[in-house]
Amino acid sequence: MSESNPAAGGQPVKKTGTAQRKKARKLVLQALYQWQISGSSIAQVEAEFRTDHDFDRIDSAYFREVFSGIPKEVTELDQAIEPFLDRAIVDVDPVEMNVLRMGVFEFKHRIDVPYRVVINEAVELAKSFGGTDGHKYVNSILDKLALRLRAAETRHKPS
Numbered sequence: 001m002s003e004s005n006p007a008a009g010g011q012p013v014k015k016t017g018t019a020q021r022k023k024a025r026k027l028v029l030q031a032l033y034q035w036q037i038s039g040s041s042i043a044q045v046e047a048e049f050r051t052d053h054d055f056d057r058i059d060s061a062y063f064r065e066v067f068s069g070i071p072k073e074v075t076e077l078d079q080a081i082e083p084f085l086d087r088a089i090v091d092v093d094p095v096e097m098n099v100l101r102m103g104v105f106e107f108k109h110r111i112d113v114p115y116r117v118v119i120n121e122a123v124e125l126a127k128s129f130g131g132t133d134g135h136k137y138v139n140s141i142l143d144k145l146a147l148r149l150r151a152a153e154t155r156h157k158p159s
Contacts, residue, residue, distance in 0.1 A: 022121065023057060081104060081141065084140075099126050099134075107146060
């Protein structure tokens with residue numbers, strides 16, 4: 001079954017399950033971390049990940065969109081996040097910073113994904129890969145950003 005993805009210019013995309021999307025998010029986070037720490041190009045990191053991981057078991061279109069999109073917009077994403085931080089960006093754990101970037105990217109470009117799902121998935125990534133209480137920090141910041149970036153959607157949230 002396929003559907004149209006507004007973020008992909010209305011192109012039809014293969015419908016994928018939540019498990020495939022969850023695995024893709026995990027790989028995106030790992031790839032972003034590798035890109036940030038190693039200084040390798042996006043193309044090089046993606047090629048390594050395609051070689052080392054089974055892309056038939058993940059939402060590879062999502063991986064490609066988010067992993068290639070975040071580096072192109074990293075300055076804008078960081079500018080959106082920065083007002084909500086309690087410290088300088090350079091002092092935020094790299095894993096948590098990349099989880100925040102992924103969340104903001106999804107808020108902006110994946111309106112097909114409900115904001116609560118974006119936050120929940122980000123919190124789960126932070127629990128798995130971030131510091132001890134990093135998930136609380138990520139949750140707090142993304143909750144505030146959702147009010148700004150998904151204002152219409154958050155206005156209609158049930159109590």
